[in-house]
Each structure stands twice: as structure tokens, then as C-alpha cells.
Amino acid sequence: MIASLHTNNNFIMSVLTLLAGAGIAMEKNTQVGKAISANLVTMLLALVLANIGIIPFTSPRVINDAGSLLAAFFVGAISTIVGTLAGFALVPLRSLGDEGWKVASALAARHIGGAINFVAVADTLNIDGGIVGAAIAADNVIVALYFAFLFYLATPGKSTSIEPSAAIDTENKLDDEIELPGDKQQSIITASTISYSMATASCLVTVGSMLTKALCPSISSLLFFATSGASGSLVLVLRQAPSLIAFCILQLGIHFGVLVGFGRGLFKMDPNELYLASNANVGGPTTAAAMAQAKDWPRLVLPALLVGVFGYATATAVALSLGPILIKLAAR
Numbered sequence: 001m002i003a004s005l006h007t008n009n010n011f012i013m014s015v016l017t018l019l020a021g022a023g024i025a026m027e028k029n030t031q032v033g034k035a036i037s038a039n040l041v042t043m044l045l046a047l048v049l050a051n052i053g054i055i056p057f058t059s060p061r062v063i064n065d066a067g068s069l070l071a072a073f074f075v076g077a078i079s080t081i082v083g084t085l086a087g088f089a090l091v092p093l094r095s096l097g098d099e100g101w102k103v104a105s106a107l108a109a110r111h112i113g114g115a116i117n118f119v120a121v122a123d124t125l126n127i128d129g130g131i132v133g134a135a136i137a138a139d140n141v142i143v144a145l146y147f148a149f150l151f152y153l154a155t156p157g158k159s160t161s162i163e164p165s166a167a168i169d170t171e172n173k174l175d176d177e178i179e180l181p182g183d184k185q186q187s188i189i190t191a192s193t194i195s196y197s198m199a200t201a202s203c204l205v206t207v208g209s210m211l212t213k214a215l216c217p218s219i220s221s222l223l224f225f226a227t228s229g230a231s232g233s234l235v236l237v238l239r240q241a242p243s244l245i246a247f248c249i250l251q252l253g254i255h256f257g258v259l260v261g262f263g264r265g266l267f268k269m270d271p272n273e274l275y276l277a278s279n280a281n282v283g284g285p286t287t288a289a290a291m292a293q294a295k296d297w298p299r300l301v302l303p304a305l306l307v308g309v310f311g312y313a314t315a316t317a318v319a320l321s322l323g324p325i326l327i328k329l330a331a332r
Helices: 003-007 009-029 031-051 062-066 068-090 094-110 115-124 129-153 191-215 220-230 234-266 271-283 285-294 298-321 323-330
Strands: none
Touching: 009 031, 031 115, 031 298, 068 094, 068 234, 068 271, 068 298, 068 323, 094 115, 094 129, 094 234, 094 298, 094 323, 115 129, 115 298, 129 234, 129 271, 129 285, 234 271, 271 285, 271 298, 285 298, 298 323
């Protein structure tokens, strides 16, 4: 019954409009929504509905569509956990006092999902604004260099190992005219339907965000960064940045070593996918998709977005769960 509605334009438009409204409502009324924004809430809700068959997705499900990139992302997340614990054991950030383990947890979230997860963990643990400013300054330097390193290693235009079961015709994926399937296609889901759904959702969320800002501006995340920067002490950065930089270098260095060691040595994964997964871990879906596009990997653009969003959804909880272990390491 539901599958027969996948070709109904009004049904799809109604569901997507409701999702956009739910995203805006969650951003205004819930802590989780405020932390991850209306856009991301709407995307995650649409992802859930697509995978339970309420709205059309693409023929393979998310896991198949992401192929081995999702497995590489998991390896990267575990590598970040190892890097965080090992890095904190070697550089326990004692100059930060009781805030040291909290900063390590926030940076773990940053390097599993992205900057938005750093914000969420920092806010949850009530990290001092000056220390947040120092951590952001130190981490941004290392992350910028790390991205340059990944781009240097990645081979442009080389074919990737997305599993055959997940392969879809992508030669003209970005150039094909976007349209919903006609009656002859019935409930068959194609790349065009997912493109239409994503484009429509994007437009709705964009318009919704513009109206929200015009009628009732919601800039909590920007205010967080503004207050963090305003409360940041240059003396504090100069005094504490060396240890923070050392920790970030160790954390990302161990992350990369474990990722490549296990990914290439044990699981025989494609190196380009490992580099892209690492980018998704550290930067999130936007930087990962940009890397896939820049390196001429069209088949990995959508999977990069999917695993990056998955990182956004899970990194905060994973990083916070490391708290008890980090506290024990700090007490040694």
C-alpha cells in the first residue's frame, strides 16, 4: 500500500513538508535539535522514513549504497577512539586541570563526526569558554594540515571498490533531468527519485530556515562560537596550545595509523576510501563530499554524505561514553 504512494507527488511533498516542519520544531524546542540544527534533524528523519519504506529512496538500502565506505568509516571511528585514549595517556593535558579529560572527549567527538559534535560535547560538559577557544584554535591548525595530507595521498579519478550489489548507473547522475517515475515504473525506486526527494527536502529546509531567521532568528550555534572566541584568552592559548597541539597531532596520527594499518593490512580496503572515510570522521559530510567531488569520485559523493551524517548522529554519544575512561587516565 505504502509502496504504491511512492509515485504520488502530493504524498511525497506532504511527507517532506512535515519533516521540514518537524526539524524546525525540534531545533526550537529540544536540546538535541538545537545542537544539530533543523537541517540535520530533517535529513535524519527523512533517512529513517526512507529506510522503512515510507518514502522512496534508492534501490539499494543505505548500507549497500554506502558500500565499503561505511565499513571504512567504522574503522576510522574506532581509530579515533584508540587515538584519543592513547594520546591522552601520553599527553594528559594536565595544564587544563579538571577540564583536560573534557577537552579530550570533545576532540574525540570532533574527529569521529565533525565540528558540530565538538560543540555538542563542549556544551554538555560545560567546558570553560577560554579553554574551548584554545582547543578550537589548536585543532583547526592540525585539521587543516591533516586535510592537506589526505588530499596529497588520495589518487584522483581512480575507480573505487563500491560493492557490485550497491552499484547504480552514475555516468550521468549529476546531469540527468530530475523527475519522478511515471505510472509504468510503478513502485520501482530509481536514482532520479532519490535525487528529487533530496532536492525537494533541501529546498524546503532552506526556505524554512530563511523564514525562521527572518521571523525568529535562531543563531545559538553561532552565538556559541562567538562567546567562545570572545572569552578566549590569547595568553591561555599561548600557554596551553602546545599541549593541545601535541595531543591533536597524536590523536590524528594514531587515528591515521590504525585506520590504514587495519583498513589496508587486515581488511584490504581501497586506500582512497580510507582517506575519504577519515575526512568524513574529522570534517563531517560536507568536507567528505567536497573531497569526493574534487578527486573525481562521483560514485562516492552520496556515500560520503551518508556516512558523514551518520557520524554527526553518533559521535557525540560515543565521545561522551569515553568520559569514565578518560577520568581514570587523568587520575593516574
